[in-house]
Amino acid sequence: MKELEQLILSKSRPVQKEAKYIGVSELDKLIMEALDEAPDPTAQKYVRDFAKKYKYDVVEKKPGVLVVKTDERDEAVDRLQQELIPLGFIYDPYRGGTKGRFVSPGERGKTSQLIVLIKQVNPRGGAAAAAQGAGMEEQLAQKISQKYELEGVTAKTAGFGHGSDLEIMAPEHEPMTIEVKTALGADFGQFRIGYDLQAADWTPTQTKGYKKFIKLFHPIFTEVVGPYMDAKAKFTPEMEDNPSLNIRNDRAVGLKAGEGTGDFKKQLQSNWFSGKTDVRLSFDFDRISDYYSSKGDRFIQIGRKGLYALNEADAALLGVPYFGEAGLGGIIRIRIKPHSSYNGIHSFTVAIKITGKLKSSNISLTNDDELDKLIQKYLSS
Secondary structure (H helix, E strand, C coil), rough: HHHHHHHHHHHHCCCCCCCCCCCCHHHHHHHHHHHHEEEEEHHHHHHHHHHHHCCCEEEEEECCCEEEEEHHHHCCCCHHHHHHHHCCCEEEECCCCCCCCCCCCCCCCCCEEEEEEEEECCCCCCHHHHHHHHHHHHHHHHHHHHHHHHHHEEEEEEECCCCCCCCCCCCCCCCEEEEEECCCCCCCCCCEEEEECCCCCEECCCHHHHHHHHHHHHHHHHHHHHHHHHHHHHCHHHHHHCCCEEEEECEEECCCCCCCHHHHHHHHHHHHHCCEEEEEEEECCHHHHHHHHHCCCEEEEEEECCECCCCHHHHHHHHCCCCHHHCCCCEEEEEEEEEECCCCCCCEEEEEEEECCCCCCCCCCCCCCHHHHHHHHHHHH
């Protein structure tokens, strides 16, 4: 019996595992292995030699991603296919932008993949417009801070973060908070929508951007976008089964990349938008003007059209037009937005735009003489 008890005790005791330590040499080896898994330098050289041969610019967007820049992108894609595919690159026309991407797969345990994108030297579109707007804000902030430094005036931007695009400040004065738009035709906000396959209705996608501008986006969705899409944009069982439809958690959120995606998009456009590529619906302009005022902006600069006040008190204070009386209209554009090629990724996107003819303001931040007048009025107010 005693022997049996000892046997049971010995089996029930936890086994003490010996701690394992990594020596310096072994640690160095692990680090070197991790460092080795960078893109193949030979593949990178192929790309740089190619760019040099045809006088294209090439930049490293981030580790493992090279961008070939040219305004003749179709020609560049043809040349890349002819010269890189025989060297082991794979061409993916559905991802990486409207012209796809080239990928050197790398070798497991030795090198990671190298991605090659083809971009315009002078890009256009939404991302380019946003970058242009941010550049304009930064230029204005630097000019104002330098030009009026002796008068105690400074300026700063919010960049792509929260807050007003441009803020002009002076001691003992309330800051001038300004929304900056490069042109009247620029988007005044975008958000995405999706279709709940179980509830059979459309809902906004709760992205960070949507939540940030919810006071503007929510009424636009509930009053304009939702009613239209629920009435006009239904999915048939055949559409729901289409392999191009991107479904997440029983919700159609866009289109996936693949053969047939572009044709499926055309089918949806035909059904939803009466054969057009989008639908444009009117929306109360006052909602847009009031939104910027409610989020803390006192003024709005529209490209070279100039500066407008977002409330009547500031319009009277600084002698600039009141934006709410500009006689403009609000337009909501709903479309299936491409994020790459014809057969690439798409999203169901809503963009807010302003329509109408805007009379130029008497003051613009881009005009030095008018800017002088504005700063003097601001300091004397």
